[in-house]
Amino acid sequence: GAVVSQHPSRVICKSGTSVKIECRSLDFQATTMFWYRQFPKQSLMLMATSNEGSKATYEQGVEKDKFLINHASLTLSTLTVTSAHPEDSSFYICSAQRGVGYNEQFFGPGTRLTVL
Amino acid sequence: ILNVEQSPQSLHVQEGDSTNFTCSFPSSNFYALHWYRWETAKSPEALFVMTLNGDEKKKGRISATLNTKEGYSYLYIKGSQPEDSATYLCAFRNNAGNMLTFGGGTRLMVKP
Numbered sequence A: 001g002a003v004v005s006q007h008p009s010r011v012i013c014k015s016g017t018s019v020k021i022e023c024r025s026l027d028f029q030a031t032t033m034f035w036y037r038q039f040p041k042q043s044l045m046l047m048a049t050s051n052e053g054s055k056a057t058y059e060q061g062v063e064k065d066k067f068l069i070n071h072a073s074l075t076l077s078t079l080t081v082t083s084a085h086p087e088d089s090s091f092y093i094c095s096a097q098r099g100v101g102y103n104e105q106f107f108g109p110g111t112r113l114t115v116l
Numbered sequence B: 001i002l003n004v005e006q007s008p009q010s011l012h013v014q015e016g017d018s019t020n021f022t023c024s025f026p027s028s029n030f031y032a033l034h035w036y037r038w039e040t041a042k043s044p045e046a047l048f049v050m051t052l053n054g055d056e057k058k059k060g061r062i063s064a065t066l067n068t069k070e071g072y073s074y075l076y077i078k079g080s081q082p083e084d085s086a087t088y089l090c091a092f093r094n095n096a097g098n099m100l101t102f103g104g105g106t107r108l109m110v111k112p
Helices: none
Strands: A003-006 A010-013 A021-024 A034-036 A045-051 A067-073 A076-081 A090-097 A106-107 A111-115 B005-007 B010-014 B019-024 B030-038 B045-050 B056-059 B062-067 B072-077 B086-094 B106-111
Touching: A010 A021, A010 B019, A010 B045, A021 A090, A021 A111, A034 A067, A034 A076, A045 A067, A076 A090, B005 B086, B010 B019, B019 B086, B019 B106, B030 B072, B045 B056, B045 B062, B072 B086
Parallel strands: A010 A111, B010 B106
Antiparallel strands: A003 A021, A021 A076, A034 A045, A034 A090, A067 A076, A090 A106, A090 A111, B005 B019, B019 B072, B030 B045, B030 B086, B056 B062, B062 B072, B086 B106
16 A cells, blocks of 8 residues: 555656646545655755645745645645756656655655756 | 765766765764656656664665764665666755755766
8 A cells, every 4th residue: 555656757858848746646635745856966855735626835936936736635745847948857756645644654656857 | 955965976886785884974964865866858756865873774676774973874775777877965954954965976888
């Protein structure tokens, strides 16, 4: 149990376009989902925390108008990179937490975004 | 900014060797310490969630210890196998929320 899927696994887009990444908890309901970003040879860095039905909380330095997060249901959160530029090229990965009383976060396999 | 560090960055061992690596984290406001195993092209897999000082957890040949007072955790692998090759991540959670701060990972390669 506790499987999280992420789609697409890899995307290449032109500069200026928007890209949507989906994160789904397949066999549990996730009240909270997290979006991370990883630059080459660096740690996973938290971008934002989203709770179902409410606005996402963004970490310092993350532009909320560029990285739109929607958590419309207990099993789906989406990250949209708007007007992508080459510097947005990175590895994006989501995780999901069952609820307030649970410690574990379950991760998706990640999405490699390349902006040309 | 919370400082979570892992050492070594990478490690090459022979099949059958036992190995260990370290995660250091802030010793104040501790809530939990997570260990994950991350194979290439797969999702990070949760290994352990450790919450109490002195905790020792075991899963097959892998075990972990926790010292919250001095801010470190060790992960041990007994009799390494090629399938243990992966990046091992630790993540610190303080008592201010449910955010995880990750270390840079230790990349383990086990040669047959």
